[in-house]
């Protein structure tokens with residue numbers, strides 16, 4: 274399924290599948306959600322939950338799904354094909370923020386389904402949607418949900434009060450935020466270096482290319498799921514191997530990553546990045562290239578985009594690459 278140019282495959286995790294909610298899911302969903310144990314933890318759902326109201330909600334989220342405003346999934350057990358809960362994410366494009374919510378039917382509690390689904394959807398959303406953070410809210414007495422959020426890397430950032438329809442009262446709630454660098458804590462390319470870092474960091478030599486086509490557009494690649502900082506855009510390239518010149522490394526990386534053949538003589542040094550990440554110091558020459566063979570194609574599961582100078586600001590680029598943007602805009606205009 275492709276929505277708003279984003280491919281939304283069913284997302285699998287362990288023996289569960291997250292697939293976009295369909296109209297015919299209403300009966301199963303209604304029998305599972307119309308339960309005080311579940312509804313009391315959801316701020317926007319009344320109890321009892323009339324079926325026509327649920328039907329209206331499914332209709333409205335289907336419309337939102339078509340325009341890429343929200344992505345709501347039924348969570349299915351692969352063995353029984355039964356729905357066990359739901360999870361959804363609403364996109365706030367202005368603030369590049371996703372808002373996530375989920376519930377699991379009472380009879381399936383205690384099986385880690387919420388953490389698996391939350392981890393899966395969060396990872397997918399940060400890698401594929403135009404968002405930088407994911408926001409979640411949990412009632413303070415929803416200890417299970419708070420534990421799930423923390424397990425998935427969400428950090429608590431504040432508290433407040435929200436009206437819970439089923440309880441007909443305001444409840445104290447905690448707010449949580451997930452940032453991209455919290456997803457793969459083992460492989461950090463953190464935006465912020467740790468304070469007072471006194472030990473010198475390893476210098477990582479990486480080489481990258483700004484490929485510019487005849488229409489004056491620039492090629493960007495999006496880091497795919499599974500890599501640190503998945504979802505950020507960068508310039509094709511990679512690490513320089515021992516004994517390699519930067520130009521030879523770049524020609525090799527462009528072939529491996531996007532099947533493009535470049536002659537080393539067509540790589541013009543443009544500028545460089547010297548940027549401190551949490552775990553290493555990146556030193557990265559950027560070359561400009563106008564001439565190559567083959568149409569770039571993603572060989573490593575990454576998205577590619579040809580971007581004009583006007584569009585460059587809409588792309589979330591790696592921290593080290595940010596100083597390149599004004600220089601490249603000048604070059605492209």
Ligand SMILES: Nc1nc2c([nH]c(=O)n2[C@@H]2O[C@H](COP(=O)(O)OP(=O)(O)OP(=O)(O)O)[C@@H](O)[C@H]2O)c(=O)[nH]1
Nearest residue numbers: 462479481500507508509510511512555591592593594
């Ligand atoms: N290729 C490329 N890497 C960049 C850019 N900006 C930037 O910070 N980097 C960082 O430089 C390193 C590039 O190394 P790489 O491409 O070989 O490695 P990777 O992280 O993609 O994968 P790997 O470490 O799992 O092999 C990564 O840490 C990446 O985050 C950029 O514009 N292009």
